[in-house]
Amino acid sequence: MPAPAALITLDWGTTSLRAYLQAADGAILDSRTAFQGIMSLDGASFADVLTANAGAWAHAHGPLPVLLSGMIGSRQGWVEARYVPTPAGLADLAAGLTPVPDAPHPFGPVAIVPGLLRDDADTPDVIRGEEVEVFGALNRLHRADGLFVLPGTHSKWVRVDGGRIARFSTYMTGDVFAALKGHTILGRMMQSEPTGAQPIKAQSVEGFRRGVLAARALEGPGGLLARLFSVRALGLTGRLAEADSADFLSGLLIGTELADATRGHEGFTLVANAALTERYAAAADLLGLAHASAPAGCAPAGQFAVAKAAGLI
Amino acid sequence: MPAPAALITLDWGTTSLRAYLQAADGAILDSRTAFQGIMSLDGASFADVLTANAGAWAHAHGPLPVLLSGMIGSRQGWVEARYVPTPAGLADLAAGLTPVPDAPHPFGPVAIVPGLLRDDADTPDVIRGEEVEVFGALNRLHRADGLFVLPGTHSKWVRVDGGRIARFSTYMTGDVFAALKGHTILGRMMQSEPTGAQPIKAQSVEGFRRGVLAARALEGPGGLLARLFSVRALGLTGRLAEADSADFLSGLLIGTELADATRGHEGFTLVANAALTERYAAAADLLGLAHASAPAGCAPAGQFAVAKAAGLI
Numbered sequence: 001m002p003a004p005a006a007l008i009t010l011d012w013g014t015t016s017l018r019a020y021l022q023a024a025d026g027a028i029l030d031s032r033t034a035f036q037g038i039m040s041l042d043g044a045s046f047a048d049v050l051t052a053n054a055g056a057w058a059h060a061h062g063p064l065p066v067l068l069s070g071m072i073g074s075r076q077g078w079v080e081a082r083y084v085p086t087p088a089g090l091a092d093l094a095a096g097l098t099p100v101p102d103a104p105h106p107f108g109p110v111a112i113v114p115g116l117l118r119d120d121a122d123t124p125d126v127i128r129g130e131e132v133e134v135f136g137a138l139n140r141l142h143r144a145d146g147l148f149v150l151p152g153t154h155s156k157w158v159r160v161d162g163g164r165i166a167r168f169s170t171y172m173t174g175d176v177f178a179a180l181k182g183h184t185i186l187g188r189m190m191q192s193e194p195t196g197a198q199p200i201k202a203q204s205v206e207g208f209r210r211g212v213l214a215a216r217a218l219e220g221p222g223g224l225l226a227r228l229f230s231v232r233a234l235g236l237t238g239r240l241a242e243a244d245s246a247d248f249l250s251g252l253l254i255g256t257e258l259a260d261a262t263r264g265h266e267g268f269t270l271v272a273n274a275a276l277t278e279r280y281a282a283a284a285d286l287l288g289l290a291h292a293s294a295p296a297g298c299a300p301a302g303q304f305a306v307a308k309a310a311g312l313i
Numbered sequence: 314m315p316a317p318a319a320l321i322t323l324d325w326g327t328t329s330l331r332a333y334l335q336a337a338d339g340a341i342l343d344s345r346t347a348f349q350g351i352m353s354l355d356g357a358s359f360a361d362v363l364t365a366n367a368g369a370w371a372h373a374h375g376p377l378p379v380l381l382s383g384m385i386g387s388r389q390g391w392v393e394a395r396y397v398p399t400p401a402g403l404a405d406l407a408a409g410l411t412p413v414p415d416a417p418h419p420f421g422p423v424a425i426v427p428g429l430l431r432d433d434a435d436t437p438d439v440i441r442g443e444e445v446e447v448f449g450a451l452n453r454l455h456r457a458d459g460l461f462v463l464p465g466t467h468s469k470w471v472r473v474d475g476g477r478i479a480r481f482s483t484y485m486t487g488d489v490f491a492a493l494k495g496h497t498i499l500g501r502m503m504q505s506e507p508t509g510a511q512p513i514k515a516q517s518v519e520g521f522r523r524g525v526l527a528a529r530a531l532e533g534p535g536g537l538l539a540r541l542f543s544v545r546a547l548g549l550t551g552r553l554a555e556a557d558s559a560d561f562l563s564g565l566l567i568g569t570e571l572a573d574a575t576r577g578h579e580g581f582t583l584v585a586n587a588a589l590t591e592r593y594a595a596a597a598d599l600l601g602l603a604h605a606s607a608p609a610g611c612a613p614a615g616q617f618a619v620a621k622a623a624g625l626i
Contacts, residue, residue, distance in 0.1 A: 117550070122527065124546040154498070154542065170542040171535075172497060179492040184485060185467070214435065221531035222484075222573020224538060225566070229467065229483040233437040237430070253538070260535020 002027055005061040006313045008054045008107070009303035012072035013129060014039045019053045020300040021061070024313060028300055030057065038077050046078040047104040055106065063108035065312040067303050070129030073098065073112040083117035083126055089164035090135055094310035113306055118168060125170050129299075130156040130271075134165065136302030137271050137294040147268040148294070149261065151276035153178075157261040157268075171257045174276075177250055186228065189235045190246040207244025208279070211251020212286040215259060224256050254283045262289050271298050315340055318374040319626045321367045321420070322616035324442060325385035327352045332366045333613040334374070337626060341613055343370065351390050359391040360417040368419070376421035378625040380616050383442030386411065386425040396430035396439060402477035403448055407622035426619055431481060438483050442612075443469040443584075447478065449615030450584050450607040460581040461607070462574065464589035466491075470574040470581075484570045487589075490563055499541065502548045503559040520557025521592070524564020525599040528572060537569050567596045575602050584611050 006024035010017050015037035021030040036042075036049045044052075050066070058064055073081030081098035096114035103110040115128035130150040137148060144163040150156045153174040159167045181187045218224055231249050234240035240248060258280065262268055267290030270277045277293060284291045307313050319337035323330050328350035334343040349355075349362045357365075363379070371377055386394030394411035409427035416423040428441035443463040450461060457476040463469045466487040472480045494500045531537055544562050547553035553561060571593065575581055580603030583590045590606060597604045620626050 118546075119550075121552070122530070123540065123543045124550045124552065125543065126546050126549055169539060170546075171538055172499075172541050173538065175497040176493065176538070176541065179496040180489070183492040183496045184488040186485075215534070217435070218534035220573055220576065221528070221533060221536040222569045223534040225484055225486065225489070225569055226482055226573050227436065228489065229485050230436045230438065233431075233439050233483075236439055237432075237437045239434070239437065256535045256538055260533055260539050263533065 002029060005029055005057065005064060007304065007307050008057055008064050008066045009300055009307070010050070010054065010066070010068045010072070011070050011129060011132075011299040011303070012068050012077075013037050013070045016040075017049070017053065017070075018299065020303070021054070021057045022300060022304055026301065026304040028297065031300075038071050038074070046072070050107070050110070051104055058106045058108075063106055065108040065307065066103070066110040067097075067113065067307045067312065068100075068110065069113040069132040069299070069303055069306075073115060073128055077112075079112060081112040081114045081128075083115045085117050085119045086168065087161070087164045087166045088116055088131075090305055090309040092164075093131070093135070093306050097306075097310055109312075111310070111312070113303070116165060116168065125168060127156050127158075127168050127170070131158065131165055131168070132302035132306060133271050133298040134158045134160065134302065135305050136298035136300065137269065138163065139301050139305050140295050140298060141269070147262065147265045148271050149268055149280065150271045151273050151280050155257060155261075159265075169261060171261065173253050173257045177253050180228070180249060181246060186231050186245075186249060189232065189242045190249075204244040204247040205282075207240070207247035208251040208282065209286060210240070210244070211248035211253075212255035212283045213251075214248070215252050215255025216287060218256060224252070227252065250279070251283060254280060255287060258283050258287055258289060267291055269294055272296075315342065318342055318370065318377060320617065320620050321370055321377050321379045322613055322620070323363070323367065323379070323381045323385070324383050324445075324612040324616070325381050325390075326350050326383045326442060329353075330362070330366065330383075330385075331612065333616070334367070334370045335613060335617055339614065339617045341610065344613075351384050351387070359385070363420070363423070364417055371419045371421075376419055378421040378620065379416070379423040380410075380426065380620050380625065381413075381423065382426040382445045382612070382616055382619075386428060386441055390425070392425060394425040394427045394441075396428045398430050398432045399481065400474070400477045400479045401429055401444075403618055403622040405477075406444070406448070406619050407624075410619075410623055422625075424623070424625070426616070429478060429481065438481060440469050440471075440481050440483070444471065444478055444481070445615035445619060446584050446611040447471045447473065447615065448618050449611035449613065450582065451476065452614050452618050453608050453611060454582070460575065460578045461584050462581055462593065463584045464586050464593050468570060468574075472578075482574060484574065486566050486570045490566050493541070493562060494559060499544050499558075499562060502545065502555045503562075516563075517557040517560040518595075520553070520560035521564040521595065522599060523553070523557070524561040524566075525568035525596045526564075527561070528565050528568025529600060531569060531572075537565070540565065563592070564596060567592060568600060571596050571600055571602060580604055582607055585609075
């Protein structure tokens with residue numbers, strides 16, 4: 001007999017959302033995915049989309065509280081949620097919840113999880129949504145420390161000490177890959193599939209391997225910029241097949257990211273994004289970096305932990 | 314009384330060409346610019362374009378020899394000219410000329426200057442056209458050594474020792490800038506002008522300055538990749554004005570290029586491209602790098618030197 005439904009959560013990003021009906025003990029009773037991210041609403045209101053995806057749960061189980069995380073709290077989202085400065089733990093996120101005024105019927109109170117801010121004068125950074133997944137990963141792995149990465153268009157590396165997020169860094173690796181492949185001379189020799197987001201086994205393992213090893217050989221802060229054109233020159237001189245070139249670039253960028261982000265760390269844990277996780281794990285193996293993968297479901301687990309810390313359930 | 318006309322040369326690139334009528338002593342008797350690069354021929358043949366831009370000179374002065382340099386010798390050009398491996402001097406370029414079969418009437422023999430190849434197994438590089446400008450700069454500056462940069466979509470850094478090109482490196486800085494600005498999240502806060510190719514005085518000096526200083530603070534081969542997102546985060550946290558952000562990115566990239574390319578060198582000489590030269594000079598000043606600028610006209614001076622070495626005049 002499962003515990004009764006107690007909470008609705010949405011991981012609401014730019015292009016899609018994932019909605020969860022959670023029990024009082026954190027069990028996932030139901031879930032739903034929709035391509036209705038904040039930039040793809042097609043004219044619908046945020047309230048409309050919430051109702052379409054989670055209204056039936058509230059009708060069935062009463063006015064449950066609703067917790068939203070991700071880009072829904074950005075300036076382009078429903079209500080702009082603040083950024084909480086690091087270091088920050090669950091209690092800080094819970095204390096920083098932003099209520100959505102006029103929560104639509106038949107829901108209970110609706111609130112948005114704050115983002116985190118690395119408040120450095122010269123190198124500030126922001127994160128929205130992934131920090132919740134990290135708390136979910138800590139919960140599911142029964143850990144309070146570690147280095148976590150959430151690969152994506154903008155990879156987020158998150159350092160946790162004593163249950164609090166001490167520091168995080170964004171690497172625009174996927175975004176940079178797509179821009180270089182689609183809009184510089186490097187793309188001329190590449191095939192048109194969006195390689196970066198695809199499982200490595202479907203692509204060129206050899207090209208990716210060579211790119212990662214090239215990353216390992218880089219020197220100095222300009223090393224990557226100096227190395228990019230060689231992807232083209234390797235092709236012109238017959239040393240790199242066209243079919244390998246996109247994955248070479250992917251390996252070069254991901255390898256550079258991995259080497260930089262793990263400096264001074266023992267190992268790291270991959271969270272979410274199955275296709276990219278495989279690619280990051282392969283690169284880590286080539287670089288001799290210890291790594292593990294968090295189980296699936298970190299986002300709702302983290303949302304549950306925040307809701308509990310906030311006294312919503 | 315000028316020396317008689319002796320040579321026609323064309324610096325024929327991807328988007329435009331510059332044609333010169335040169336005297337036997339290297340004086341420029343006439344010149345012409347056309348936006349008829351090899352990728353913008355509008356259906357005309359290479360012979361048609363040569364005739365349209367230089368035919369009147371040959372009619373007036375007889376069947377002068379014609380020397381072409383630049384992307385006209387690439388696979389997409391008139392005839393593919395070989396790559397000569399570095400180190401290479403004027404004699405090597407002269408010995409590697411590729412004749413154009415069936416030179417159109419009323420020209421004398423038409424030949425294309427070879428490109429150069431850095432024949433490294435892992436990091437090969439190629440150059441076509443800029444190497445000729447470097448030989449022109451050596452000639453005009455009465456020098457046989459030095460580090461030269463030709464800023465552009467793909468900046469070329471060329472190291473000359475004893476009159477021969479010892480090594481060169483391509484930095485895709487302009488190409489990368491345009492791709493990041495036009496096709497990643499960084500561009501969302503930037504204005505739409507193609508900043509990178511504009512004179513710095515018309516843009517944000519302050520944004521550029523901050524970007525160059527940020528480049529100076531980078532550490533490790535992943536430093537640039539790790540720093541890119543801060544351009545966005547600086548804006549989100551109100552620390553960088555939207556109007557400054559494109560030039561901040563330009564400064565970050567150019568500063569990174571300069572610091573990397575000049576490692577272990579005493580100083581460098583800027584060749585050609587007035588707008589970008591100003592930007593590179595400003596960045597070099599901020600980084601405390603010694604630099605000078607070559608006089609204008611290095612391309613025809615280099616072509617003249619190659620023609621002379623090849624016995625064409």
